[in-house]
Amino acid sequence: MQMLLNWGIGLSNVFLTPINLLLLLLGTLLGMIVGALPGLNSPIAMSIMIPLTYGMDPGAALCILAGIYTGSTCGGSVSSILLEVPGTGAAVVTAFDGHQMYRKGKGGLALGISSVSSVVGGIIAAIVLGACAPFVAAQALKFGAPEYLMLSVMGFASVIGMSNGRMSKNIMAMLIGLLISVIGISPQGGIKRFTFGTHALLEGIPLVPMLIGMFGIGSIISAISDMKPGKATSEAVKQTVQRVRMEYPDKEMIKSFLPIWAQSSVIGNIVGAIPGAGMTVAIFMAYDQVKRYRTDLEFGTGVPEGVAAPECANNAVVGSSMIPLLALGVPGNPASSLFLGALLIHGLRTGPKFFVESSDVAYTLIAAFFAASIALLPVMHIFVNYMATYVLRLRYEVLNGLILILCVTGAFATGNNDSYIVFAIVFGVIGFVLKKFQIPFGPLVLATVLGSMLESYYIQSMVTLRGNFSGMLQRPICVGLLLLSVFFLLMPLKRFLKKRKGGH
Amino acid sequence: MKKNKYVEYLFSLVLLAIGAAVVIIGKDFRGNDKYFPVIIGAGMVITAVWMAWDDRKQDTACIDLAKINFAAVGITIVALAIYIALFRLIGYVLSTILLGSSIILGLRYNSLKGAIFWPALMVLIVFVIFRILLKVPLPVLLLQGGESICRCC
Numbered sequence: 001m002q003m004l005l006n007w008g009i010g011l012s013n014v015f016l017t018p019i020n021l022l023l024l025l026l027g028t029l030l031g032m033i034v035g036a037l038p039g040l041n042s043p044i045a046m047s048i049m050i051p052l053t054y055g056m057d058p059g060a061a062l063c064i065l066a067g068i069y070t071g072s073t074c075g076g077s078v079s080s081i082l083l084e085v086p087g088t089g090a091a092v093v094t095a096f097d098g099h100q101m102y103r104k105g106k107g108g109l110a111l112g113i114s115s116v117s118s119v120v121g122g123i124i125a126a127i128v129l130g131a132c133a134p135f136v137a138a139q140a141l142k143f144g145a146p147e148y149l150m151l152s153v154m155g156f157a158s159v160i161g162m163s164n165g166r167m168s169k170n171i172m173a174m175l176i177g178l179l180i181s182v183i184g185i186s187p188q189g190g191i192k193r194f195t196f197g198t199h200a201l202l203e204g205i206p207l208v209p210m211l212i213g214m215f216g217i218g219s220i221i222s223a224i225s226d227m228k229p230g231k232a233t234s235e236a237v238k239q240t241v242q243r244v245r246m247e248y249p250d251k252e253m254i255k256s257f258l259p260i261w262a263q264s265s266v267i268g269n270i271v272g273a274i275p276g277a278g279m280t281v282a283i284f285m286a287y288d289q290v291k292r293y294r295t296d297l298e299f300g301t302g303v304p305e306g307v308a309a310p311e312c313a314n315n316a317v318v319g320s321s322m323i324p325l326l327a328l329g330v331p332g333n334p335a336s337s338l339f340l341g342a343l344l345i346h347g348l349r350t351g352p353k354f355f356v357e358s359s360d361v362a363y364t365l366i367a368a369f370f371a372a373s374i375a376l377l378p379v380m381h382i383f384v385n386y387m388a389t390y391v392l393r394l395r396y397e398v399l400n401g402l403i404l405i406l407c408v409t410g411a412f413a414t415g416n417n418d419s420y421i422v423f424a425i426v427f428g429v430i431g432f433v434l435k436k437f438q439i440p441f442g443p444l445v446l447a448t449v450l451g452s453m454l455e456s457y458y459i460q461s462m463v464t465l466r467g468n469f470s471g472m473l474q475r476p477i478c479v480g481l482l483l484l485s486v487f488f489l490l491m492p493l494k495r496f497l498k499k500r501k502g503g504h
Numbered sequence: 505m506k507k508n509k510y511v512e513y514l515f516s517l518v519l520l521a522i523g524a525a526v527v528i529i530g531k532d533f534r535g536n537d538k539y540f541p542v543i544i545g546a547g548m549v550i551t552a553v554w555m556a557w558d559d560r561k562q563d564t565a566c567i568d569l570a571k572i573n574f575a576a577v578g579i580t581i582v583a584l585a586i587y588i589a590l591f592r593l594i595g596y597v598l599s600t601i602l603l604g605s606s607i608i609l610g611l612r613y614n615s616l617k618g619a620i621f622w623p624a625l626m627v628l629i630v631f632v633i634f635r636i637l638l639k640v641p642l643p644v645l646l647l648q649g650g651e652s653i654c655r656c657c
Contacts, residue, residue, distance in 0.1 A: 055638035168554040172519060175551060178544045179526060186537040193533060193541060194526075217584075220607070225577045227611060398618065401608035402626045405600055408587070409630050413640040418591055425584045432577070437515050438566045455540050462536075 007130060010363030013059050014371045020063045020364075021371070023056075027067020028372050028379045033391050034068070035075025036383075037399070041088045042072035043215040043441075046338040048403065050208055050345065051410035058346040059364040065342055066368035067375070069335050073279070073314050074118040074376050077307070078388050081110045082244065090279040090314040093287045097299060097306025104302050108247040108384075113304050114311045115380040116249060117261060121312035122373025124265040125272065125319025129326070130366040132273070133355070136327035140352035145460030146472050150481035152454040154488070155330050159276030159443040161488030170443050173434070177444040180205050181451025188459050200419040205427075207448070208341040209411040213424035214441055215334065216407035218431025220400045225432065246384045249304070257308045260290050264309045268316025273323045274488075275332040276446060279314050286313035315376075319369045325350050326362055330450065337445045339365075345414070508565035515567075516556035523548025579610055596642040600627050 014020050027049075034045040045068050053061030076091030081098035094114060101110035143151070160170060183194045184204030195201040249257065264286040271282040287299075290309035297303045322339070324330040329351030331337035343350060348358055355362050383391075411424035431441070465471040472478040523545045530541030559565070583606050590599035604623025613619050634640040 051640075052633065052638075054640065166555075166558055168551055168558050172548070172551045172555060175523075175544055175547045178540075179522075179548070182541050182544065186533070189534050189537040191534055191537050193537065194529065221577060221580055224580050224607075224611060225572045225574075227573045227576050395613065397608050397611035397613035398622050400611060401604040401613075401619075401623055404607055405604045405623060405626050405630060408600065408603070409596075409634060409642070412596070412642065413634055413638065416641055418588070418643075421591065422588055425588065428584070429581060436567050436572070437512070458540075459536065 003130075003134060006134075006359050006363045007367070009360055010130075010365075010367030011370070013360065013364040014063060014367045017059070020060050020368075023060050024063040024067045024368055024371055025375055025379065027064035028071035028375045029067075029383065031068035031071025031073075032075035032078070032379060032383045033387070035072030035088050035091075036078040036388060036391055037394065038079050038083075038085045040219070040399075040403075041076075041215075042069050043211070043334045043338060044219055044403070045072060046335060046342075047208070047212045047215045048406040048410045050212075050338060050342045051413035053342055054345060054413055058343070058348060058358075058361050059368075061342055061346065062339070062361065062365045063368045063371075065339060066365060067372045070122055070315065070318055070369060070372035070376060071379065073318050074115060074122075074311070074380060075383070076314075077114040077118075077311055078111065078384065079392060081107055081114065081307075082388070083392065090283060090317075091310075092280065093283045093310040094307055096287070097301070097303045100300065100302030101304070101307065102244075106247075106302065107244040109249065109304070110307050111244065111380070111384050112246050112248040113253075113257075113307045115246070115377055115384075116254070117257070117264075117308045117311035118315040118380075119373055119376050120261045121265050121268055121315035122318060122376060123370060125269055125316040126366060126370035126373055128269050129319040129322055129369060130363070132320075133323050133326040133362070133366070136323060137352045137355045140328055141356075143352065143477065144475075145457045145464050146475055147477045147481065149454065149457040149461045150472065150478045150485070151328060151330065152450045152457060154481045154485045155275045155324075155446060155450050157485035157488040158274050159446055161491035162271075162274055162276050162278075162281060165438065165440060167492055169437075169439050173439045173441070173443040174447040176434075176439070177447025178451040178454075180210070180444075180448045182455070187452065187456045200417075200422070204452070205448070206415060206420060206423060207337070207344065208414045209420040209423040210427045210448070211334070211338055211341060211445065212407050212411045212414075213427025214431035214434075214445075216403060216410075217424055217428025218435060220404050220407075221428055221432040222435050223396065223400055225436070243389050244384065246381050253304065257305070260293070260305055260309050261312045263289050263293065264312035265316045268313035269320040271313075272317035272320030272332070275324050275330055276442060278333055278442060279317045282313045282317045283310040286310050315373065319366075319373075322365070322369070326354060326365070327352065329354075329453070331446060334442055334445050337449055340449060508567055508569055509559070511567055511569060512559045512565045513556055516552045516559065519555070520549055520552035523552060576610060580607065583607065583610070591643070595644045597627055597631060597644055 031042060031045060034040045046065055049064060049068060072088060073090050076086055076088030077094045077098060080086045080091040080095040081102050084095050084099040086092045086095055098110045101107060156174060159174060183201055185202055186193050267286045268282045286309040290305050291299050294305055297305060299306045321332045321336050324332045325336040325340060331340050340350060348361060407424060408421050411420045412418060414420050526545030527542050530538050530545055583603060587599055587603040601623045605619045608619040635642045
């Protein structure tokens with residue numbers, strides 16, 4: 001009953017508060033524009049938008065950010081389908097069949113399927129988020145310091161076990177994040193660590209300028225570095241796309257999509273809830289599953305099911321990736337760490353007590369994801385029919401310059417302090433270098449947030465357990481989390497053995 | 505090709521050096537405050553060696569130096585460094601317009617008017633939102649007078 005009441009409060013905060021609804025729609029459109037532009041993604045848009053939310057009510061701030069996150073995930077499919085260039089990593093798989101459909105003159109239908117599938121995935125994920133997060137948070141209220149310590153360990157284990165790419169680079173990213181987290185005054189002895197006599201480092205590295213730097217400024221430097229000498233960027237990125245009009249799947253098609261949406265939403269929700277797993281894992285898994293389910297179809301040749309599955313899965317990840325953040329205070333991916341940054345600006349901290357102390361804000365965020373998923377359909381319709389072709393022709397030189405202006409202004413506004421601009425620029429350069437050497441940002445950001453938590457809970461656990469760590473094994477939740485950590489750590493071994501078996 | 509591989513090894517070496525420095529600095533911290541930095545530093549050293557070992561097994565390097573426009577990156581970083589200095593000297597409005605214009609021109613946008621107009625318009629919009637609506641004290645020294653608000657030095 002209480003949950004229904006909270007849902008009602010959240011939904012009324014979104015649907016019955018005109019400014020929140022307007023910001024949500026604006027955020028969804030902005031997210032779609034950003035998502036459609038290759039090279040830009042939701043963390044960039046969100047990081048420059050966070051300082052703008054500074055003077056807003058927390059609910060309004062979360063509405064615009066939820067809109068951006070949801071919109072950009074769906075918007076990535078536009079350039080994937082029209083240009084075969086994924087706007088975001090979440091739309092990589094959509095290009096396989098989506099662009100083939102476009103080449104066969106069914107681009108409008110591909111975009112229609114993409115938006116309807118995103119709506120389905122998004123709505124289901126918002127409901128799952130609303131049902132699971134408060135439940136997990138209620139269980140987590142029973143957690144003591146040892147449980148939180150094991151939770152942090154599990155977060156790291158899932159990053160190592162579930163991430164894509166080379167494990168050595170994932171672990172290095174995590175260690176860099178941990179190193180960043182120990183800068184400043186230590187939580188126990190109060191001594192200065194790695195501050196090098198700089199006052200600005202005493203409080204540690206501020207999260208939002210760091211994210212603005214890594215995602216915003218880093219991407220701009222990266223775009224500049226890709227520029228060919230003596231050639232204008234606009235020539236390199238000039239795209240010519242035919243204007244398309246959105247077409248929606250008919251009743252029969254929707255009926256055939258139902259089982260695909262069901263399995264893709266399950267995949268998206270499960271993968272999204274695991275810290276560090278990310279959207280790419282979910283979309284490939286969903287695509288793989290639909291290929292197994294529909295063996296009668298030739299995927300990669302313009303099959304509508306090949307668009308429906310990944311688009312449903314990626315929007316399912318959006319909502320479910322908020323479960324660890326809202327319930328446990330652990331950001332599962334870069335986008336959710338930006339939500340954490342936005343909430344910190346408003347003096348709010350996620351975690352088990354979030355649903356007790358700020359339940360209205362928590363349910364407003366859940367309702368915002370629900371509303372943004374519904375809003376995807378009309379916003380995508382307007383975007384595809386009237387704006388997409390113009391957006392895809394935007395001049396990147398101007399766009400990068402303007403984003404940089406927003407980045408430096410946003411960094412300053414976070415703390416009304418010009419040292420925050422310095423932080424953003426330094427992390428922009430670091431982000432650029434790490435990107436070039438393919439060090440992933442996700443584990444780094446997660447470790448930065450979890451690092452301080454890990455150290456504090458380690459100290460508290462030592463006190464609680466009187467220095468006897470075997471006491472952890474007498475705590476059932478700790479044992480459960482430990483087993484989960486072992487499970488995640490064994491995942492790469494499983495992949496390795498599978499690969500080896502396949503090789504033979 | 506070989507150069508790319510060497511740079512990849514060099515990157516691992518830099519990370520190894522950072523890890524070693526973290527261990528050396530960290531072990532001097534008092535009491536329990538030293539454990540985490542030392543563990544992190546040692547982890548970085550081990551992982552850097554692991555990364556180099558992985559690099560050795562890969563046929564191609566993850567980085568392609570030929571595709572990086574070092575001159576443009578250098579100019580951008582210098583422009584950002586100058587921006588920080590100018591921000592303190594001439595305030596937000598002018599320095600940010602200059603930064604935006606220089607980046608747009610640096611990316612070889614072919615219209616000087618556009619390169620000045622778009623950043624100026626963006627700064628104006630952002631200024632109105634932050635300074636007037638959100639009451640963020642963006643420094644506007646040359647336009648309004650006042651003192652620098654540098655707090656980091």
